[in-house]
Amino acid sequence: MESDRLGRRVWGLFTPYRTSLVIIGVAVLLSSGLGIITPFLTQAVFDHALFPVGGGGVRIPLLAWLVGGMVAVPVVTALIGVYQTYQTTLLGNRVMADLRSRLFEHLQRMDLAFFTATRTGAIQSRLANDVGGVQSVLSETASSILGNVVTVVAALIAMLLLSWELTLVAVALTPLFVLLQVRVGRVRRKLAGRTQESLSDMTAITQESLSVSGVLLTKVFNRQAYEVGRYRDENARQVDLQVRQAMSGQSFFAVVQTFMGITPALVYLVAGFLIAAGVGVSAGTIVAFTTLQTRLLFPTVNLLRVSLDVQTSLALFGRIFDYLDLRPRIVDAPDARTLDPATVTGRVDLESVWFAYPPAPPLGVVAAPVVAQAADGRGTDGAGTDGTVTWAVRDVSFTVEPGQLAAIVGPSGSGKTTLSYLVPRLYDVNRGRVLIDGRDVRGLTQASVADAVGMVTQDTYLLHATVRDNLRYAKPDATQAEIEEAATAANIHDRILSFAEGYDTVVGERGYRLSGGEKQRLAIARVLLKDPRILILDEATSALDTTSERLVQQALETATRRRTTIAIAHRLSTILGADVILAVDGGRVVERGTHAELLAKGGLYARLYTEQFAGGKVEARCADGVLFTDGATLVGRRTGEPAVPGAGDGGLTA
Known part of the structure; x- marks a missing residue:
C-alpha cells in the first residue's frame, strides 16, 4: 500500500x-x-x-x-x-x-x-x-x-x-x-494535500507579486487591486480548508x-x-x-x-x-571524464544538432522526470517521434576554433539563445553532439564543463549582497587585486569607487539599486574574474548606453583574445569584427561568413543590417516625423510616414 x-x-x-x-x-x-x-x-x-x-x-x-x-x-x-x-x-x-x-x-x-x-x-x-x-x-x-x-x-x-x-x-x-x-x-x-496545494499557490502569488519585478509590474499596470483580490481569494480558500481539516x-x-x-x-x-x-x-x-x-x-x-x-x-x-523522486535530465555519465582547465584549448563543435524544449506541465504540476540521452547521441526523451515537436534547433553544425569570436545573429525566436545553452550543457541535445576540445559534453563532468565555460546572460542576476560578494561568487578565493582587475577590465571599477561604500555597497534585490548598464558591466566583471576558456555572451551589451557599450566592447576585445567567444548579438555594431558570423533563422544556420562576406550575399544578415543601420543612417521617430542621423549629425527630416531604408533622400527637408 x-x-x-x-x-x-x-x-x-x-x-x-x-x-x-x-x-x-x-x-x-x-x-x-x-x-x-x-x-x-x-x-x-x-x-x-x-x-x-x-x-x-x-x-x-x-x-x-x-x-x-x-x-x-x-x-x-x-x-x-x-x-x-x-x-x-x-x-x-x-x-x-x-x-x-x-x-x-x-x-x-x-x-x-x-x-x-x-x-x-x-x-x-x-x-x-x-x-x-x-x-x-x-x-x-x-x-x-x-x-x-x-x-x-x-x-x-x-x-x-x-x-x-x-x-x-x-x-x-x-x-x-x-x-x-x-x-x-x-x-x-486528502484535506491536508489540498491545504498544502493552497499554501503553495499563496506562496507563489506572494513570490510573484512582492518581488521587485512583480511590484514594478503591478504598479506600472495599476494591478494592485487584482493582486490583492487574487491573494484574498486564495487566502479564503486556505481558511476554509484549515477549518475543514481541523473539524474533521x-x-x-x-x-x-x-x-x-x-x-x-x-x-x-x-x-x-x-x-x-x-x-x-x-x-x-x-x-x-x-x-x-x-x-x-x-x-x-x-x-x-x-x-x-x-x-x-x-x-x-x-x-x-x-x-x-524527480530525476534530473542532466546527469554525469558513470564514466564521465574531467576537463583539465590547464589543457582546455576552447574548441567548440556542434555536429548535426537537433533540440526541442521539453513540454511544460500544467500549472502547479511538478515537471515529470525523463530519461537522459545517451552520450552517443542516439535517441532521447522521444522528442520528434510523433511529428508534433516544435524544434528550437534543426540540424545545426559549426565549429569555433580556439581564440575565435563567433557571433550568432537572427530575428527573435530564431534559436540564438538556445544554441548558447547547449554548449555549457544547460540542456542536452535530442540528436547530434556538442563537443569541447573534441569531447562530447555528455561524456564530461558537469563541474568541469561549468569551469571551462563562462556565460553572461541578457537577464543579469545579482545577489542581494555587496558588490564584492557578487564578484567573488565566480571565484570565492579571489583577492581584492584580482577583483579590481576584473572590474577595471569591464570598465566598472571607477563607477564602484564612486559609491559611498565602494566595493562594500549592497546592490539590492536582483541588483535593482544599480542601473541596467552597471548591472551588465558587473556581470561581465564577474565572468572575467572566473576567467573561463570559453566565453558566451548572450546580448551582453544589450542594456548598455552608447558610451558604456563602447567601453565594454573595448574591454571585451582584450578579454576575448585569450579565449573562445560565442556572442549572441541583436545590436550588430557589437560583432562587426567577429571571425565568423552565423545567421540563424527557424532554428537553422542559414548563412555563415564574415561581416563583409554576408553583406555581399544580400541575404538574412544583410537584411538585418539594413533594417538596423538603414544603409549607414540611423532612423529615429520624433513628434513631427522621422529623423535620419549619420553619427551625431542630423542629415534630414521626413514628415508623415517613415522613409523606406535605402530609398534615397526624396522628400527630405533640411
Whole structure:
C-alpha cells in the first residue's frame, strides 16, 4: 500500500540516529512503566494500610512507605520526561534539518528545464510549508506513539490482573473506534494535500507579486487591486480548508471521549453486580481499576489523535518525496571524464544538432522526470517521434576554433539563445553532439564543463549582497587585486569607487539599486574574474548606453583574445569584427561568413543590417516625423510616414 511505502521511507529518515532512538525508547519504557506502579500502590494503601484485611486498624509504617512511593514515582517520572522531551526535540529537529538539506541539495541538482516549468513559489512552499508541516511529527510523534502504546499495554495487563471482567467493560468499543479512525484519517489526508496545494499557490502569488519585478509590474499596470483580490481569494480558500481539516474527526473524538467518560460509571455498576454475585472484588481493586482506566483513557485518545496526525503528515511527506523522486535530465555519465582547465584549448563543435524544449506541465504540476540521452547521441526523451515537436534547433553544425569570436545573429525566436545553452550543457541535445576540445559534453563532468565555460546572460542576476560578494561568487578565493582587475577590465571599477561604500555597497534585490548598464558591466566583471576558456555572451551589451557599450566592447576585445567567444548579438555594431558570423533563422544556420562576406550575399544578415543601420543612417521617430542621423549629425527630416531604408533622400527637408 502507498501508506506503508511512505511509512517505511519516513522511518528511514531516523535510521542515522539509532542511538538516540534507543535512549528515547528506554526513557519512554521507564516513564510508562513507573506510571503503572501508582495504581497498585493505591490498591495496597486501601487493602493493606488503611483497611487491612482481617482488621487490626491502620498500619502507619506501611502507609508511610506506600505514600512515599506514591510521591517518588511522579517525581522520577517527571525528571525522565524532561530528559525524554529534550532528546525527542533534538532528534526531530535534526531529522527535519536533514530533510530540508536533502531536498535543497536535490533541487540544486535539478536541470534548468525543471525550473523553467515549475513556479518558484511552489518550490519554496515545499521547502518551507511542507517540511515545516511535518516538524511536530518528526519531533514528537515517534516518542508519543511509543509512550502511549507502552502505557496502554501496561495498563491493560494491570487491569487484567485486577479483574478481567471489568477490563472487558472498559475496552468493549475500542475496536470500533479504531475502524472509525482509519476512515477519518483518509479524509484528513486528502484535506491536508489540498491545504498544502493552497499554501503553495499563496506562496507563489506572494513570490510573484512582492518581488521587485512583480511590484514594478503591478504598479506600472495599476494591478494592485487584482493582486490583492487574487491573494484574498486564495487566502479564503486556505481558511476554509484549515477549518475543514481541523473539524474533521471532531465528532468522532466527541463520541470516544463520551464513552471513556461514562465507562467508570459502568465499571461501578458491573462491580456491584459482581460483588452481589459473590465474586471477590475489593474496594482497593475498584479504586485501582478506575485509576488505571483513567491512565488508559488519555493514551488511547492520544493514540487515535496521533494516528490522524500521521495520516495528515503522510500527505506532506508524499509531496516532499515527489520532489526527491524527480530525476534530473542532466546527469554525469558513470564514466564521465574531467576537463583539465590547464589543457582546455576552447574548441567548440556542434555536429548535426537537433533540440526541442521539453513540454511544460500544467500549472502547479511538478515537471515529470525523463530519461537522459545517451552520450552517443542516439535517441532521447522521444522528442520528434510523433511529428508534433516544435524544434528550437534543426540540424545545426559549426565549429569555433580556439581564440575565435563567433557571433550568432537572427530575428527573435530564431534559436540564438538556445544554441548558447547547449554548449555549457544547460540542456542536452535530442540528436547530434556538442563537443569541447573534441569531447562530447555528455561524456564530461558537469563541474568541469561549468569551469571551462563562462556565460553572461541578457537577464543579469545579482545577489542581494555587496558588490564584492557578487564578484567573488565566480571565484570565492579571489583577492581584492584580482577583483579590481576584473572590474577595471569591464570598465566598472571607477563607477564602484564612486559609491559611498565602494566595493562594500549592497546592490539590492536582483541588483535593482544599480542601473541596467552597471548591472551588465558587473556581470561581465564577474565572468572575467572566473576567467573561463570559453566565453558566451548572450546580448551582453544589450542594456548598455552608447558610451558604456563602447567601453565594454573595448574591454571585451582584450578579454576575448585569450579565449573562445560565442556572442549572441541583436545590436550588430557589437560583432562587426567577429571571425565568423552565423545567421540563424527557424532554428537553422542559414548563412555563415564574415561581416563583409554576408553583406555581399544580400541575404538574412544583410537584411538585418539594413533594417538596423538603414544603409549607414540611423532612423529615429520624433513628434513631427522621422529623423535620419549619420553619427551625431542630423542629415534630414521626413514628415508623415517613415522613409523606406535605402530609398534615397526624396522628400527630405533640411
